[in-house]
Amino acid sequence: xxxxxxxxxxxxxxxxxxxxxxxxxxxxxxxxxxxxxxxxxxxxxxxxxxxxxxxxxxxxxxxxxxxxxxxxxxxxxxxxxxxxxxxxxxxxxxxxxxxxxxxxxxxxxxxxxxxxxxxxxxxxxxxxxxxxxxxxxxxxxxxxxxxxxxxxxxxxxxxxxxxxxxxxxxxxxxxxxxxxxxxxxxxxxxxxxxxxxxxxxxxxxxxxxxxxxxxxxxxxxxxxxxxxxxxxxxxxxxxxxxxxxxxxxxxxxxxxxxxxxxxxxxxxxxxxxxxxxxxxxxxxxxxxxxxxxxxxx
Ligand code: GUN
Numbered sequence: 001x002x003x004x005x006x007x008x009x010x011x012x013x014x015x016x017x018x019x020x021x022x023x024x025x026x027x028x029x030x031x032x033x034x035x036x037x038x039x040x041x042x043x044x045x046x047x048x049x050x051x052x053x054x055x056x057x058x059x060x061x062x063x064x065x066x067x068x069x070x071x072x073x074x075x076x077x078x079x080x081x082x083x084x085x086x087x088x089x090x091x092x093x094x095x096x097x098x099x100x101x102x103x104x105x106x107x108x109x110x111x112x113x114x115x116x117x118x119x120x121x122x123x124x125x126x127x128x129x130x131x132x133x134x135x136x137x138x139x140x141x142x143x144x145x146x147x148x149x150x151x152x153x154x155x156x157x158x159x160x161x162x163x164x165x166x167x168x169x170x171x172x173x174x175x176x177x178x179x180x181x182x183x184x185x186x187x188x189x190x191x192x193x194x195x196x197x198x199x200x201x202x203x204x205x206x207x208x209x210x211x212x213x214x215x216x217x218x219x220x221x222x223x224x225x226x227x228x229x230x231x232x233x234x235x236x237x238x239x240x241x242x243x244x245x246x247x248x249x250x251x252x253x254x255x256x257x258x259x260x261x262x263x264x265x266x267x268x269x270x271x272x273x274x275x276x277x278x279x280x281x282x283x284x285x286x287x288x289x290x291x292x293x294x295x296x297x
Pocket of ligand 1: 120140169
């Protein structure tokens with residue numbers, strides 16, 4: 001039976017540490033870090049993520065604001081809002097919740113955020129720095145995965161990491177982070193995706209399998225080898241009349257059966273999800289430190 005990776009606990013410890021740092025700032029009567037989260041439209045999953053982000057900021061004493069714009073908001077209006085937060089000194093981090101409505105060009109929006117305030121790590125400057133191994137804002141979910149792997153001392157050097165999914169948010173950045181020639185990385189990385197004819201050809205060889213596909217219970221026990229460490233990034237809503245909300249959250253991995261073969265496995269919920277928010281808070285704190293240092297220099 002696999003060791004259960006307790007992302008909730010690891011994330012809570014990180015949040016606790018950040019909370020004491022923010023309390024220390026407050027004791028000095030100086031400004032605390034601030035995050036603005038901008039959401040366009042009323043996607044239910046996005047609403048829930050945005051609420052969780054605001055709550056997490058409040059819990060550690062950070063300043064946060066949530067901007068909810070109607071679905072029909074124009075691209076120009078959103079760009080103007082980003083400009084105003086780029087020059088607003090109360091905010092160190094700007095996050096635009098994705099996906100955006102179809103009439104808005106996501107890349108254009110991401111590129112407008114000042115790289116200094118890019119706490120999502122999605123700006124091309126952050127992405128480029130990540131790929132060449134320079135210190136930067138790492139995207140929150142991949143960074144959370146790396147922290148879990150380190151926390152549980154799962155060996156990565158020379159190991160075969162197989163990432164299923166090639167999104168800009170998870171698949172591409174996690175592959176690049178684990179490929180870096182440094183401690184806690186140095187892995188042999190394969191990225192596979194929906195175009196693979198037989199996906200299990202790749203997944204069966206994984207020492208570490210990272211599932212970021214977005215399809216419930218997609219990775220089954222016959223697709224993995226004994227002893228694999230499994231990181232499940234999926235957050236899928238499945239209809240469930242017996243659940244209070246009418247749905248339950250399930251990962252991309254058939255947890256019940258894969259956990260019988262795995263050495264480590266993340267549960268859903270309570271695995272990677274809580275780490276994403278903890279990393280967002282950490283990035284906002286980092287942005288605050290960088291911006292404050294620049295002002296003092
Ligand atoms: N949508 C799903 N995950 C994320 C994320 O990490 N950041 C943003 N901005 N949008 C998302």
